[in-house]
Amino acid sequence: MIFNPEYEAMDEDARKKLQFARFKNLVEKLYADVPFYRTKLNDMDVKPRDIRSLADISKLPFTIKTDLRETYPYGLLACPLAEIEEVHLSSGTTGIPVVDAYTKKDIHIWGESMARTLAGAGGTRNDTIQNGYGYGLFTGGLGVHYGAKTLGANVIPMSSGNTQRQLMVMQSFGSTILTCTPSYALFMAEEAAEAGIDLRKLPLNKGCFGAEPWSENMRREIESRYGMKAYDIYGLTEIIGPGVAFECEVQDGLHINEDLFYPEIIEPLTGKSLPDGEKGELVFTTLTKEGTPLLRYRTRDITFLRRERCACGRTTVKMNRLFGRTDDMLIIRGVNVFPSQIEQALIEIEGTDPHYLIVVTRGPSHLDEVELQVEVKQAFFSDETKDLEGLRTKIETVIKSKLMISVKVKLVEPKTIERSMGKSKRVIDKREI
Numbered sequence: 034m035i036f037n038p039e040y041e042a043m044d045e046d047a048r049k050k051l052q053f054a055r056f057k058n059l060v061e062k063l064y065a066d067v068p069f070y071r072t073k074l075n076d077m078d079v080k081p082r083d084i085r086s087l088a089d090i091s092k093l094p095f096t097i098k099t100d101l102r103e104t105y106p107y108g109l110l111a112c113p114l115a116e117i118e119e120v121h122l123s124s125g126t127t128g129i130p131v132v133d134a135y136t137k138k139d140i141h142i143w144g145e146s147m148a149r150t151l152a153g154a155g156g157t158r159n160d161t162i163q164n165g166y167g168y169g170l171f172t173g174g175l176g177v178h179y180g181a182k183t184l185g186a187n188v189i190p191m192s193s194g195n196t197q198r199q200l201m202v203m204q205s206f207g208s209t210i211l212t213c214t215p216s217y218a219l220f221m222a223e224e225a226a227e228a229g230i231d232l233r234k235l236p237l238n239k240g241c242f243g244a245e246p247w248s249e250n251m252r253r254e255i256e257s258r259y260g261m262k263a264y265d266i267y268g269l270t271e272i273i274g275p276g277v278a279f280e281c282e283v284q285d286g287l288h289i290n291e292d293l294f295y296p297e298i299i300e301p302l303t304g305k306s307l308p309d310g311e312k313g314e315l316v317f318t319t320l321t322k323e324g325t326p327l328l329r330y331r332t333r334d335i336t337f338l339r340r341e342r343c344a345c346g347r348t349t350v351k352m353n354r355l356f357g358r359t360d361d362m363l364i365i366r367g368v369n370v371f372p373s374q375i376e377q378a379l380i381e382i383e384g385t386d387p388h389y390l391i392v393v394t395r396g397p398s399h400l401d402e403v404e405l406q407v408e409v410k411q412a413f414f415s416d417e418t419k420d421l422e423g424l425r426t427k428i429e430t431v432i433k434s435k436l437m438i439s440v441k442v443k444l445v446e447p448k449t450i451e452r453s454m455g456k457s458k459r460v461i462d463k464r465e466i
């Protein structure tokens with residue numbers, strides 16, 4: 034079912050006109066209301082009146098994660114603070130979070146874009162949606178929640194974790210749609226098998242999975258274990274959260290809600306625009322956002338765009354499943370982590386050297402495990418009274434509280450982690466997904 038055919042199955046010329054009107058409006062608003070953007074446009078000698086077509090977007094500056102960090106928390110606000118009714122955060126490179134501030138209309142549009150997403154998977158008001166994305170600052174929980182409400186479905190706000198209870202609820206309430214990270218879906222399937230629950234016999238028949246990389250292999254595995262259809266959904270906090278793009282029942286590429294988020298693909302090194310079909314970095318301009326609208330935001334995600342007639346009837350452009358990122362961001366159990374954040378935490382702990390190695394694996398449980406190897410300082414190591422166990426626990430606690438991920442710390446002797454003459458290798462990612 035197409036949730037909003039007026040926009041999702043719109044004639045392409047009409048959509049282009051709509052996108053242009055919204056885009057022009059955005060540039061005017063940013064120039065008038067956000068000093069950060071006014072300065073950027075002035076520096077490039079561009080004025081809102083120079084925007085005469087969508088193609089003129091290439092005259093405008095990009096926005097990058099550092100810009101968000103430098104303007105934290107409210108420097109990019111484009112409306113009075115009193116208009117903001119909700120704020121979400123996700124990890125930034127240095128531990129300064131990325132902020133998305135939503136007005137009433139932004140929340141309404143979030144609900145709309147997520148209702149489209151759930152309907153893309155075949156969801157209707159008759160569904161019971163078991164929402165296993167984390168509720169809180171992470172956008173997954175509330176994003177799906179608002180979408181379910183807009184769709185008119187029944188939503189069970191489980192949040193992530195508490196697997197035994199998830200399985201109990203799934204059985205008692207006959208959940209028909211599961212939403213969570215794909216790795217958590219597989220973990221739950223393992224637990225169900227151990228508890229002797231045959232998921233294929235439950236009413237559950239579809240799931241919307243995203244927030245981390247996953248593969249066709251994982252899709253096949255989830256589909257066969259649950260006896261359901263598994264759909265890929267994509268989004269990022271900076272733009273809105275989930276609701277940016279989603280797979281339809283054809284399961285071949287993700288439809289971008291392009292009346293709301295204008296996509297471009299660029300060559301990461303030069304910033305040059307690339308044509309449809311060519312792989313590069315995905316860039317979004319928010320077309321309707323009021324709280325924290327963004328111009329040409331560089332997502333660091335790599336994909337290509339596909340403009341083709343889809344059998345589902347939607348006319349929106351599709352993005353391919355992601356190929357990876359242009360930066361070193363890791364996603365550990367759905368939490369975004371930059372190696373630099375780990376380094377920052379270690380610098381503050383006495384007794385350690387900033388030489389470390391992050392080894393990520395995905396065990397038989399399908400959940401991510403992190404071993405953090407840390408070099409102990411020579412002086413600490415030769416100290417008779419050294420308390421290695423205390424130091425290990427301390428690092429684990431600090432990382433947990435600062436980065437919200439659990440790691441297993443392995444302390445190693447000074448100078449044992451391989452040094453590099455160039456870019457040091459901080460991460461060994463052994464996950465096969």
Ligand code: DLL
Nearest residue numbers: 123173243244245246266267268269270274275355
């Ligand atoms: O992960 C929003 C979301 C929630 C999407 C629930 C889907 C479902 P962030 O925490 O800001 O937001 O992380 C955004 O996660 O730039 C991608 O690198 C990655 N990501 C998100 N969806 C997918 C996906 C949410 N379907 C970052 N496949 C993005 C691969 C994904 N990577």
